Amino acid sequence: xxxxxxxxxxxxxINSVRLRIDQVERFLTEQAPDVLCLQEIKVxxxxxxxxxxxxxxxxxxxIHGQKGYHGVATxxxxxxxxxxxxxxxxxxxARHIGVELLGPGQGxxxxxxxxxxxxxxxxxxxxxxFGQKLDFLERMSRWADKIDRPTLIVGDFNIAPLESDVYDHxxxxxxxxxxxxxxxxxxxxxxxxxxxxxGRRFIPAPERxxxxxSYRSYWRQKDQGRRLDHMWASPDLAPQxxxxxxxxxxxxxxxxxxxxxxVTEFEL
Numbered sequence: 001x002x003x004x005x006x007x008x009x010x011x012x013x014i015n016s017v018r019l020r021i022d023q024v025e026r027f028l029t030e031q032a033p034d035v036l037c038l039q040e041i042k043v044x045x046x047x048x049x050x051x052x053x054x055x056x057x058x059x060x061x062x063i064h065g066q067k068g069y070h071g072v073a074t075x076x077x078x079x080x081x082x083x084x085x086x087x088x089x090x091x092x093x094a095r096h097i098g099v100e101l102l103g104p105g106q107g108x109x110x111x112x113x114x115x116x117x118x119x120x121x122x123x124x125x126x127x128x129x130f131g132q133k134l135d136f137l138e139r140m141s142r143w144a145d146k147i148d149r150p151t152l153i154v155g156d157f158n159i160a161p162l163e164s165d166v167y168d169h170x171x172x173x174x175x176x177x178x179x180x181x182x183x184x185x186x187x188x189x190x191x192x193x194x195x196x197x198x199g200r201r202f203i204p205a206p207e208r209x210x211x212x213x214s215y216r217s218y219w220r221q222k223d224q225g226r227r228l229d230h231m232w233a234s235p236d237l238a239p240q241x242x243x244x245x246x247x248x249x250x251x252x253x254x255x256x257x258x259x260x261x262x263v264t265e266f267e268l
Contacts, residue, residue, distance in 0.1 A: 004267045005104040007078070008033040011154035011231060013114070013259035017041040017073065021049050023253055029248060033263060034077050034104070037112035039156045042069040045260075050072065064097040072097045072112045072155070075226075079103045080110070088134055088139040089116060100149075104111070105268040108237065113140075113220050115153040122179045130176065133158070137185045144192035150237040153195065156259060157230045159186045161197075164206035165227035177226060196238035198231045198264050203244065211246060212259045231264050240266045 010033035014020050015036055028036065029044030035059070041048070045063045053061060058075040062082050063209045065071035074080075074248040084098035098111045116133045161183045163169040190197065201210045210225025217224045233241055243265040250260050 006241075007035070007105050007268050008263060008268045009035045009037070009110065009127040009152065009154070010233075010261050010263045011037040011039070011112070011229060012261035013039040013156040013229060013257060015040050015042070015257040015259065016195060018043055018047070018049055021052055022259060023179075023250065023256065025052050025056065027247065027250060027255070027261060028058070031263060034099075035110065037110065037154050038073045038075070039071075039112070039114035040266070041065055041073050042068055043071060062097050063101050064094045064196045066094040070094050070114060072114050074110065074112050076101075078105060079084075079127050083109055084111075086139075086143065087111075088136045088143070090139070091132070091137070093110065095136075105266070107150060108268065109149045111153040111155075113153060113157070115140075115155070115159070117158045118176045118178060118182070122174060124180070126173050131225065133184050137182075137189050141185075141189045141192045144189055144195070147234060149234075150175045151193070151234040152231065152237060152264075154231045154262070156228055157186065158228050159183065160226040160228055161186055162200070162205050162227075165209065165212075165241050167224045167226070172226075177228060189262070190232065194235045195232035196235065196241075198233055198241050198244045199227065199239070199246075199262065201241070201244070209246065211262060213251060215258050229259055229262055231262055233264075237266075238267055242267050 012205045036142045060076040063073040079102040080099040086096045103174040118133035119127045119129030121127040160166045211229035234256045247261045
């Protein structure tokens with residue numbers, strides 16, 4: 001039997017990788033994940049800040065970016081190969097990159113996704129962005145139905161599914177990110193592949209487990225958070241998860257992202 005490898009995988013909506021490159025470096029230095037999945041990098045591939053990642057040993061990088069908006073990147077100390085780029089929004093936006101790990105964790109597929117926020121009004125007739133979000137999730141569900149590999153899907157899902165995933169369930173029932181139709185649509189995606197929600201496996205509801213606070217509210221005093229970021233494992237991978245935590249101190253750093261990183265440890 002080959003010896004199991006401990007592997008630490010992180011995800012973080014960084015809200016501009018170039019603007020917050022020093023924070024990414026600090027996080028990588030302090031937490032030392034083997035792999036980091038970033039969302040909302042807001043940069044096209046040619047201008048991605050490769051140098052810092054290279055210097056810290058993240059020599060394997062897969063980037064699906066675009067100028068100024070959206071974009072995802074997966075950086076790793078362990079080798080991988082580019083596996084897939086899906087356009088689940090069907091409009092050319094850079095919102096997904098999939099890689100297959102080689103070497104340690106060999107065979108595991110790591111899907112990094114940035115699901116659309118969906119605008120401000122929870123009605124697809126008035127707000128086409130909301131419809132695009134639901135359609136994105138439906139396309140993902142059809143894709144997930146065919147998954148036949150150990151798969152970890154991570155990223156900013158822009159939905160807080162459980163009552164305890166928001167600071168005030170009743171107040172947010174009509175607010176985009178916590179509406180019943182979004183929660184139901186996300187559940188269909190989860191059920192399509194039998195994904196295990198690692199955030200709630202290791203930090204069971206109703207424990208506080210927020211990953212996002214608006215820039216608009218006095219978030220520290222009021223703690224008006226939502227759990228919008230997720231790490232889900234397929235049934236053949238979930239039993240190998242050994243721990244999961246969120247790194248809330250990044251939200252207190254100078255000019256932070258509005259999201260914080262999540263980290264899961266595996267024994268592969």
